[in-house]
Amino acid sequence: xxxxxxxxxxxFIGSHLIMHFVKNYPEYxxxxxxxxxxxxxxxxxxxxxxxxNYSFVHGNICDGDLIEKLLRECKINTIVHxxxxxxx
Numbered sequence: 001x002x003x004x005x006x007x008x009x010x011x012f013i014g015s016h017l018i019m020h021f022v023k024n025y026p027e028y029x030x031x032x033x034x035x036x037x038x039x040x041x042x043x044x045x046x047x048x049x050x051x052x053n054y055s056f057v058h059g060n061i062c063d064g065d066l067i068e069k070l071l072r073e074c075k076i077n078t079i080v081h082x083x084x085x086x087x088x
Contacts (some may be wrong), residue, residue: 002028005076007061009033010040017080019068022048028083031074033066055056 008014009032021030030053034040048054059066061083
């Protein structure tokens, strides 16, 4: 079973990728990790927020303890890294 951690999933590209995976691959477990800065819009994921194979985690990719916990507890086997600050 695919267990995918998508960082920056509340951003424009991330939210579209999450909606695609959640709707087309119900056997995949999709975990969205996003800090929700100016670029994140959690409302864009409203269409999938209650679908059982999707979950949201509010957090920072720089938080090593959080990342380690997610990798271990969710048994992540794939990471799609989309978190970025585009203004830098």
